[in-house]
Amino acid sequence: MTRSGLSADAREQLSRLLRAGDPVLTPQGAAAALSVSRLHAAQHLARWAKAGWLARVRRGAYVPVPIESASADVPLEDPWSVVARLYSPCYIGGWSAAEHWGLTEQIFRALCVMTTMRPRRRKPLLRGTQLHLHTVRADKLFGLKTVWRGQTRVQVSDPAHTLADMLADPQLGGGIRNVADMLAVLLREHAADAPKLIEYSDRLRNGAAFKRLGFILEAQHGGQRALIDACRSRLTAGYVKLDPKLPADRLVTAWRLWIPAATQGEPR
Secondary structure (H helix, E strand, O other): OEOOOOOHHHHHHHHHHHHOOOOOEOHHHHHHHHOOOHHHHHHHHHHHHHOOOEEEEEOOEEEEOOOOOOEOOOOOOOHHHHHHHHOOOEEEOHHHHHHHOOOOOOOOOOEEEEEOOOOOOOOOEEOOEEEEEEEOOHHHOOOEEEEEEOOEEEEEEOHHHHHHHHHHOHHHHOOHHHHHHHHHHHHHHOHHHOOHHHHHHHHHOOHHHHHHHHHHHHHHOOOOHHHHHHHHHOOOOOOEEOOOOOOOOEEEOOOOEEEOOOOOOOOO
């Protein structure tokens, strides 16, 4: 879409709106900023989007188009700030948080977002950014760090919470093999955070997380006796898979885990 011109009044209104620095523009916010009705604000936003000065990301939500762009068909400048507004309360978690903290060098194409909302679409594509949305309860919004993206406050799970989430659901890390690699980095480079793995897993109330963590620690980090013993003391009844997405035909009774036959480094 090629941009078209605006009247002097429209340019002044749009400039006033953009100066507020909100990464996502909505009729409600625009109405307050421009001192107009919500209906008129919605009409302004739709008109500016049609003219190529804004880009629609979903119904009733728009993002500014960079001034240097000749077209509105551009990717999001900062997806983090946009999702923080669209899916609040939320935090950046899983593989995206792991990338942020340097727990992995693997590049993931999608942005992992943990939100208290229940979106109809779990994998929306916003202006070229693929999102993976996961619903969490409000009491899971702990262990978060604030990152400022421009004027937008974005919450990111800290290293230990990132791993605790992945141990509860290995797909948040791209599978248990990736999670085990990230755990090794955390133990090496964020050692002071290691005890929080127990604290946070307690707060998540996920027994499978302790089984997976204890198994991986005993298999690959045998010196972590305090963490291993803490996991063993929290074993719950029942058996789970080391990775729910992988076939598992071997039972490790010590950790009440089904594991793939090819799993290396099994504790004896």
